[in-house]
Amino acid sequence: xxxxxxxxxxxxxxxxxxxxxxxxxxxxxxxxxxxxxxxxxxxxxxxxxxxxxxxxxxxxxxxxxxxxxxxxxxxxxxxxxxxxxxxxxxxxxxxxxxxxxxxxxxxxxxxxxxxxxxxxxxxxxxxxxxxxxxxxxxxxxxxxxxxxxxxxxxxxxxxxxxxxxxxxxxxxxxxxxxxxxxxxxxxxxxxxxxxxxxxxxxxxxxxxxxxxxxxxxxxxxxxxxxxxxxxxxxxxxxxxxxxxxxxxxx
Amino acid sequence: xxxxxxxxxxxxxxxxxxxxxxxxxxxxxxxxxxxxxxxxxxxxxxxxxxxxxxxxxxxxxxxxxxxxxxxxxxxxxxxxxxxxxxxxxxxxxxxxxxxxxxxxxxxxxxxxxxxxxxxxxxxxxxxxxxxxxxxxxxxxxxxxxxxxxxxxxxxxxxxxxxxxxxxxxxxxxxxxxxxxxxxxxxxxxxxxxxxxxxxxxxxxxxxxxxxxxxxxxxxxxxxxxxxxxxxxxxxxxxxxxxxxxxxxxxxxxxxxxxxxxxxxxxxxxxxxxxxx
Amino acid sequence: xxxxxxxxxxxxxxxxxxxxxxxxxxxxxxxxxxxxxxxxxxxxxxxxxxxxxxxxxxxxxxxxxxxxxxxxxxxxxxxxxxxxxxxxxxxxxxxxxxxxxxxxxxxxxxxxxxxxxxxxxxxxxxxxxxxxxxxxxxxxxxxxxxxxxxxxxxxxxxxxxxxxxxxxxxxxxxxxxxxxxxxxxxxxxxxxxxxxxxxxxxxxxxxxxxxxxxxxxxxxxxxxxxxxxx
Numbered sequence: 001x002x003x004x005x006x007x008x009x010x011x012x013x014x015x016x017x018x019x020x021x022x023x024x025x026x027x028x029x030x031x032x033x034x035x036x037x038x039x040x041x042x043x044x045x046x047x048x049x050x051x052x053x054x055x056x057x058x059x060x061x062x063x064x065x066x067x068x069x070x071x072x073x074x075x076x077x078x079x080x081x082x083x084x085x086x087x088x089x090x091x092x093x094x095x096x097x098x099x100x101x102x103x104x105x106x107x108x109x110x111x112x113x114x115x116x117x118x119x120x121x122x123x124x125x126x127x128x129x130x131x132x133x134x135x136x137x138x139x140x141x142x143x144x145x146x147x148x149x150x151x152x153x154x155x156x157x158x159x160x161x162x163x164x165x166x167x168x169x170x171x172x173x174x175x176x177x178x179x180x181x182x183x184x185x186x187x188x189x190x191x192x193x194x195x196x197x198x199x200x201x202x203x204x205x206x207x208x209x210x211x212x213x214x215x216x217x218x219x220x221x222x223x224x225x226x227x228x229x230x231x232x233x234x235x236x237x238x239x240x241x242x243x244x245x246x247x248x249x250x
Numbered sequence: 251x252x253x254x255x256x257x258x259x260x261x262x263x264x265x266x267x268x269x270x271x272x273x274x275x276x277x278x279x280x281x282x283x284x285x286x287x288x289x290x291x292x293x294x295x296x297x298x299x300x301x302x303x304x305x306x307x308x309x310x311x312x313x314x315x316x317x318x319x320x321x322x323x324x325x326x327x328x329x330x331x332x333x334x335x336x337x338x339x340x341x342x343x344x345x346x347x348x349x350x351x352x353x354x355x356x357x358x359x360x361x362x363x364x365x366x367x368x369x370x371x372x373x374x375x376x377x378x379x380x381x382x383x384x385x386x387x388x389x390x391x392x393x394x395x396x397x398x399x400x401x402x403x404x405x406x407x408x409x410x411x412x413x414x415x416x417x418x419x420x421x422x423x424x425x426x427x428x429x430x431x432x433x434x435x436x437x438x439x440x441x442x443x444x445x446x447x448x449x450x451x452x453x454x455x456x457x458x459x460x461x462x463x464x465x466x467x468x469x470x471x472x473x474x475x476x477x478x479x480x481x482x483x484x485x486x487x488x489x490x491x492x493x494x495x496x497x498x499x500x501x502x503x504x505x506x507x508x509x510x511x512x513x514x515x516x517x518x519x520x521x522x523x524x525x526x
Numbered sequence: 527x528x529x530x531x532x533x534x535x536x537x538x539x540x541x542x543x544x545x546x547x548x549x550x551x552x553x554x555x556x557x558x559x560x561x562x563x564x565x566x567x568x569x570x571x572x573x574x575x576x577x578x579x580x581x582x583x584x585x586x587x588x589x590x591x592x593x594x595x596x597x598x599x600x601x602x603x604x605x606x607x608x609x610x611x612x613x614x615x616x617x618x619x620x621x622x623x624x625x626x627x628x629x630x631x632x633x634x635x636x637x638x639x640x641x642x643x644x645x646x647x648x649x650x651x652x653x654x655x656x657x658x659x660x661x662x663x664x665x666x667x668x669x670x671x672x673x674x675x676x677x678x679x680x681x682x683x684x685x686x687x688x689x690x691x692x693x694x695x696x697x698x699x700x701x702x703x704x705x706x707x708x709x710x711x712x713x714x715x716x717x718x719x720x721x722x723x724x725x726x727x728x729x730x731x732x733x734x735x736x737x738x739x740x741x742x743x744x745x746x747x748x749x750x751x752x753x754x755x756x
Contacts, residue, residue, distance in 0.1 A: 036505065040415065043501060046508040066512070078616055080417065082501075096754065104622040112613025116537070118545040127537045131530075131621040156544070234512015235505075346751055402703040408696060409686060421751045422686050426700070429682065429744055433704050436737065440707035443733075444714065 027090060029054050029180055029211040030075055034084035037074050044070035046235030047084065052213065057206045059226035060215040067235040068215035069110065072182040075213060077102030089180055107178030109186055113169035117158035121148050121168050124157055125175070134175040146171045146197065162189040167197075174201065181205050181212040187221065199225060280488035285481055292477035299470040307463040316381045321467045323374035325475035326367050327396070333479065334364025335403065335431055342427030345420060351494060354420045357427050358410050359486035361403055363479060368400045391442035398441070399434045406430055527746075530627025531634060538635035541608055548639050552600045556647040559593040560654055579721075586655035587716035591672075591709050593647055594640070598676050598705075599698050601639050602684040605632050606693065615689050615753070625750035629681060633745065636677040644669055657720050664727045665719040671731055672712040674738035679704050682745040685752040708737060 030052035037045040044067045052058055060068050073079040075088055077099035089105050091098040115124045122143070129139055143149040146167045157165065166189055173181075186198045202225045205212050216222045223229065231238045303321035310317035341357025344350055375393055376386040387393065409423045542548055567582050567589075582589075609615050618628060648669075651657070659665055683701045687693035711730045718727025 038415075038501075040413075041497065041501070041504070043505045043508050046505045046512070076620065078619065100622065103620045106620070108616075108620060110613065110616075112616065114613045114617030116541055116608060116614065117611065118541040118608070119537075123540060127533070128617070128621065130533050131618070131623055133622070232512075234510065234514075235508045236512050238512065346748075398703050398706050401699070405696075405700040405703065408699060412690060412692065412696075414690060418754060421754065425682075425748045425751050426686060429704075429741075429748070432740070432744070433707075436707050436740075437703075440710050440733065444710050 026053065028052060028087070029056075029089055030213070031087040032074075032084065033086070035074060035086050036082045036084050037070055037079045038082050039070065039079075043082075044079075044235055045074060048074075048232070048235070048237050050230065050237050052211060054211055055206060055209050056228060057202060057212045057226045058214070059219070059222045059229045060213060060232055061217065061219055061229060062232040062238075066233045068232055069184050070235075071232065072108065072110070072184050072213060072215055075102075075180065076106045076108040076182050078108070105178060106180045106182055107173040107176045108182045108184075109166075109170060109173050110182075110184045113165045115157045115165060115168060118156065120154045120156055121160070121164075122153045124168060125172055128172045129175050132172070132176050134177065138175045138177075142171045142174050146174075147193075163191060163194055166190060167194060170198070170201070179210055181210055181214075183212065183214045183216075185216055186214060187216065187218050195221070280485045280492065282484075282488075285484050288477050288481045288484070292474060292481050295470055295474035295477060299467060299474045302463065302467040302470055307467045308461075310464075313382065316378055317464070318467075319374055319378045321471040322475075323371065323378060324468065325471040326374060327371040328472070329475050329479045330364050330367035330371055331396070331399070331434070333476075334360045334367060334483075335399075335434065337483075338364065338406075338427045339431040342424035345424045346428070349417075351420075352491075354424065355490040355494065356483075356487055358423065359483050359490055361406055361410075361427065362486055363482045365400065365403045365407060366482075367475075367479065368396065368403065372396055372400060389445065391438075391445045394445075395434075395438040395441040398437045402430050402433060402437075527624050527627045527630065530623045531630035534623070534628050534631025535634040535638075538605065538608070538632060539638060542604075542635070542639060547604055548601065548642065552597050552604075552639075553643060553646055555600060556593045556597040556643055557650055559596055560589065560647065560650055563589045563593070564654060580656070582655050583657050586651055586657045587720060588709075588713045589655065590648060590651040591712045591716065593651070594644055595676070595702075595705060595709055597643055597647070598636075598640055598680060599701065601636055601643070602677075602680045602701065603694060603697060605636055605681065606684055606688045610689055610693070619753065625753050626746040628753065629685075629745040629749035630742075633674075633677045633681045633742070636681060637673050640673045640677055641669070644673065659720060660722060661719045661724045661727065664724050664731065665716065667731050668712060668715040668719060668727070668734065671734035671738055672708060672715075675708045675734050675741065676705060678738050678741040678745055679708070682741060682749065682752075685749065688752070708734065711737070 028051045030050060032048045032050045035045055035048040035050075036043055046067075048067075048071060050071075060071065062068055070079055074081065074086070074093070077088065077091075077093060080099065081094045086093045088102045091101045093099050093102060114128075116127070119127070125139055125143065125148075128134075129136060140149070143153065148164075148168060148171060152160070152164060157168065160168070170186075181202070183198075183202070187195045190198065199221070202212050202214065206225075212226075214222050214226060219229075229239075299321055303318050307318070307321075309315045337360035338357045341353040341360065344353040345357065372393070375396070379388055379390075379393070380386050406423060406426045409426055410419065412419050412422075564582065567585065609618065652659070680701055683704055684697050686700055687697040690696065711734045715727040715730035715734065718724050718730070
């Protein structure tokens with residue numbers, strides 16, 4: 001677990017969390033016991049056991065339809081827990097109040113970008129920054145960092161490429177300064193430049209003490225970032241092998 | 251089955267009876283001692299209503315034989331408008347407050363039977379209107395507001411049948427069950443206000459003198475419709491409850507299937523521990 | 527709550543301003559409905575004993591509000607269509623916006639759109655059906671209260687279909703019976719404003735005001751239960 005005193009917050013556009021480690025406890029950020037979550041009548045998660053400590057970066061891999069996306073949605077407080085127990089960021093996600101509290105503190109980057117096609121890139125970012133109650137002063141530096149401050153600023157989202165949409169969505173998540181990052185295939189659709197941006201984001205998030213879960217098929221790339229890999233298949237976690245020393249390095 | 255047992259089953263979601271060695275599958279039935287008693291009452295009171303309503307009671311001084319329709323029409327309307335949708339309202343409120351499955355299913359069962367009764371109210375009302383008013387449909391406030399309520403609760407049933415997350419669907423239905431009730435009242439008052447402002451007084455049903463035998467026939471009709479309603483709602487509720495339990499069993503099976511699918515996938519794709 | 531409402535309303539109106547769906551599609555639709563009513567009801571026929579008004583003029587308040595009602599269905603559908611495409615409903619929940627704020631914001635945006643629609647379609651109705659306004663104040667109060675009633679109750683019921691594939695067919699079935707009393711009240715009050723007897727009109731305007739307050743309250747209380755996806 002990274003030492004809080006080592007965090008540097010010089011770059012205003014850097015990913016910095018909100019006192020993630022200030023609480024000073026080592027209570028797990030994600031704690032799931034036999035968690036079952038349904039999509040309609042289908043048990044997308046069929047009894048997941050998973051514990052992720054503060055500051056960990058975890059790669060979640062598994063075949064298509066394994067339940068990776070649902071796991072991230074469950075951790076975001078969007079999907080509900082049908083049975084089993086779960087605490088995310090200290091909130092009990094078996095009740096609605098707990099899920100609501102979780103939602104405000106996570107940054108979910110899913111397949112959907114949740115942008116309004118009719119609005120420009122800047123209008124979208126400004127709306128979501130307002131809705132998320134994020135820090136308005138972050139907007140400019142973050143837009144600059146994601147290459148959205150030039151011509152793209154006033155382009156309607158409908159006219160963006162898939163990669164540009166993802167950059168916009170990422171910029172919004174960065175402004176949220178989440179304590180728990182939930183990245184669902186974050187590299188897909190991005191050019192090399194954008195992929196490097198994602199990698200930097202993950203590194204910085206971890207440095208600032210935030211916790212990161214990455215669902216990805218790009219095992220080689222993400223293994224570099226993640227200290228630990230979790231294999232999920234058929235809605236369950238099958239291994240939680242330790243690839244590096246994440247827990248006792250200090 | 252008591253409400254407590256039911257609430258028990260719903261709160262744990264997955265829990266089903268322990269399968270002890272001597273476990274025997276229960277015979278799934280929607281009937282019980284209570285429904286059989288109520289069923290007998292329903293049959294007897296309906297037969298009595300028919301005898302008194304059609305044969306024994308005299309024709310009305312003004313309306314003639316068409317008054318006999320009221321022994322059916324009025325009880326059906328009372329049960330639908332005052333009983334059924336009140337149960338739906340109460341069930342919806344309780345479901346929204348504590349998420350109870352029992353009250354959710356009861357609200358749905360009452361609404362479903364209530365819509366049938368409301369349909370019957372409309373049909374019997376129109377049948378009565380033909381000889382009395384000379385036409386099947388008059389823009390009578392009662393008839394009009396009943397027709398709007400009928401469509402309103404058809405919408406409620408449509409929401410209950412939506413293909414979506416069951417918990418979210420129950421909550422949406424509950425909201426509709428509450429606001430729909432309020433709206434039924436609003437429709438009723440606005441429509442009668444509309445008519446009273448627009449034209450003189452409308453025909454009042456049952457404006458003639460009610461004498462003893464007629465009153466008795468009417469009371470029989472009320473007992474008959476109440477017991478039929480109770481009988482139908484109990485069966486409908488039990489059916490929904492059994493479906494709910496079957497879903498829980500099915501979920502158990504689906505969970506096992508999903509897990510084994512995962513193990514097969516792991517073995518095939520070489521993602522086994524240490525494989526990375 | 528009001529901050530969230532302002533945010534959502536501004537966003538919805540900005541989308542409307544940029545996409546021009548209201549001006550390019552909903553307004554022409556409202557006009558079309560007015561003209562089609564004219565085809566159905568012969569404009570020359572004179573109602574007996576009604577101050578020499580033609581049938582069309584006599585029923586013009588009802589036709590106007592029907593045209594508004596049908597156009598309002600389109601506006602309501604649009605209000606949730608913009609959220610449905612790309613996971614925006616999820617994102618609204620992740621943002622932690624207050625459901626009551628989202629409800630009020632969406633209601634306000636639709637109310638503004640309906641107000642524009644009523645002015646334009648209303649002018650069209652006056653022109654096409656040849657009616658004249660006698661009580662301006664009453665008419666304005668009726669327009670305001672009816673707009674609030676239509677948008678408040680409309681958004682609450684339209685949210686029942688949010689995020690569903692059957693939204694377009696379900697929402698009219700749910701919304702129209704609920705808005706039936708509004709149509710009734712608005713028509714009677716507008717008749718009073720056009721043809722006289724303002725006293726009747728004021729009591730109907732009161733009814734419309736009470737209806738809109740009731741539904742605004744219900745929406746503030748219940749919208750959270752509707753938005754929750756699971």
